[in-house]
Amino acid sequence: MWPALATLAIAFLRINGPQLGTDELVTSDVGHRSMGQILAMLHNVDAVHATYYVLMHGWMAVFGDSEAAMRTPSVLAMSGTAALVALIGRRLFGPRAGMCGGMLFALIPVVSRFAQEARSYALVVLAATLATFLLLRALDMPRRWWRWAGYALCVAVVGLLHLVALTVLAGHCVAVVLRARQESGVLWRFCLAALAGAACVVPVVVLGTSQASRQLFWVPEPDAWGLADIWPQVFASGLCTGVVITLAAMAWTERRDAVLLCFTVAVLPPFVLWVASHGDVSYFRFQYAMFTVPAWAVLAGAGLARATRSWLSVGVALTVFGLLVLPDQRRMRGEFEHDVPHNADYMAAARTIEKYYRSGDAAVYVKGAPWMLDQGVRYYLRSGPKLREVFVATSAAENNELYPVYCPVPVTCLRGESRIWVVVPGNNPDPLNSVPADQARVLRAKYTTSGTVPLSGLTVALLKRKR
Incomplete structure (x- = not known):
């Protein structure tokens, strides 16, 4: 309970502070579409996030689309993960180690960072950690088929939330092979459960594979140094990485099978991703390896419990750790932390338009480095004026895509607007x-720039029709 409550409190702290990032704007956009539009879009793009989009569609229908509302499922997921870390640590290394691991998990900067992200990553962390917990329960009584059925179901959920997270099975496999030496029948039961769970996500695998090159073309192929460089990103703090790995190393003399399970779950998935990323598509992103953090926390908790002799010393150690990562926790809540490196101030752009808006105003949102610029400004204008997008022929939702279709002949899309906002x-x-050449020619011919407002990452300009 205490690690879960601690995570909940830390994650809710300034949850509205950061503006929505690019991926979160996609969540907002897709979540507002009808179920039919969502399913149609998934045939073209983002099939790997299908389960999350469907969940968020229902969630937003009930709780709304504010930053806090959209991020709350991630907060709850990370809090649940903290409880599971404590339970796994208690099962493997004892009660004090479990409590230490759960509290350390709550304080790791990346936990609160992605607890405040309206994307599937926190849910993936929860599902992968639950799968590890259910595997341990199944190994306790391997002849009870319903325990393996629960594990198989959880594996399916992991894959449905994010295919790459199925690499957690590599770590599970090592632990099962070691256990199979002591008890017959364990290995085939595990293989049957894992295959049954993985079989449930075959449709997502087929669609996701066909879309992978389009969605991940920008991810670079990792070099050898990438295997070491990924960890400060996974923990969102170089200092935290050093402390957690040092504490984890101190647990090396504990139960060999328990240490090996946590170590393989923590280390093998990123290595598998690294190997797989030397083909046509690279999957080597730290967000995809975040589900390994709970395993590190379990090991670190065991190491901390071994290094301390009383609950008082545990409290002191956790306090020191919390102070060490405090600067990183503050940085996680920066206004533009979710939109690095673009730092686009969508909120200020929306306020500028809202302040000077007149009835009949239209808008031109230019796709650029922050490629959800249009969605960002529209999101923060959602309770204000609704501006027609001049050069959009078909919206992204109607196009069953993440992008709209623009007018092939821009001049035909003008409707005599007297003022147009350009962002x-x-x-x-x-x-x-910065406007596409064909659109810019039309705007220059018929409008003059009345004023510009440069903001962080973007510029808002007001055009007035020539007399």
């Missing part, structure tokens, strides 16, 4: 230089 990425002195 472009960057701070070019002439905002129309």
Whole structure:
């Protein structure tokens, strides 16, 4: 209970502080679509996130689309994970180790960072950790088929939330092979359960594989150094990485099978991703390896319990650790932390438009480095004026895509608007230089720039029709 409550409290702290990032804006956009539109879109893009989008569609229908509302499922998922870390630590290394591991997990900066992210990563961490817990329960009584059925179901959920997270099975397999030396029948039961769970996600595998090159074309192929460089990103703190790994190393003299299970779950999945990323598509992103953090926390908790002799010393150690990562915790809650490196101030752009809006105003949102620029400004305008997007012929929802279809002949899409708001990425002195050439020619011919407002990551300009 205490690790879960601690995670809940830390994660809710300034949950509305950071503006929505690019991925979160996609969640907002897709979550507002009808179920039919969501399913149609998944045939073209983002099939690997299908389960999350369906969940968020229902969640947003009940709880709304504020930053806090959309991020709350992630907060609850990370809090549940903290409880599971404590339970796994208690099962493997004893009650004090479990409590230490759960509290350390709550304090790790990446936990609160992605507890405040309206994406599937926190749910993936929860599902993968639950799968490890259910595997341990199945290994306690391997002849009880319903325990393996529960494990198989959880494996399916892991895959449905994020295919890459199925690499957790590599760590599970090592633990099962070791256990199979002591008890017959364990290995085939595990294989049957794992295959049954994985079979449930075959449709997602087929669709996701066909879309992978389009969605991950920008992810670079990792070099040898990437295997070491990924850990400060996984923990969102170089200092935290050093402390957690040091504490984990102190648990090396504990139960060999328990240590090996946690170690393989923590280390093998990123290595599998690294190997798989040397083909046509690279999957080597730290977000995809975040589900290994709970295993590190379990080991670190065992190490901390071994190094301390009383609950008082545990409390002191946790306090020191919390103070050490405090600067990283503050950084996690920066206004533009979810939109690094673009730092686009969507909220200020929306407020600028809202302040000077007149009935009949239209808008041009230019796709650029922060490629959800249009969704960002629209999100923060959701309770304000609704501006027609001048050059959009078919919206993204109607197009069953993440992108709209633009007018092939821009001049035909004008409707005699007297004023048009133009929002472009960057701070070019002439905002129309950032507008696509064919659209810019039409705007220059019929409008003059009345004023510009440079903001963080973007510029808002007001065009007035020439007399």
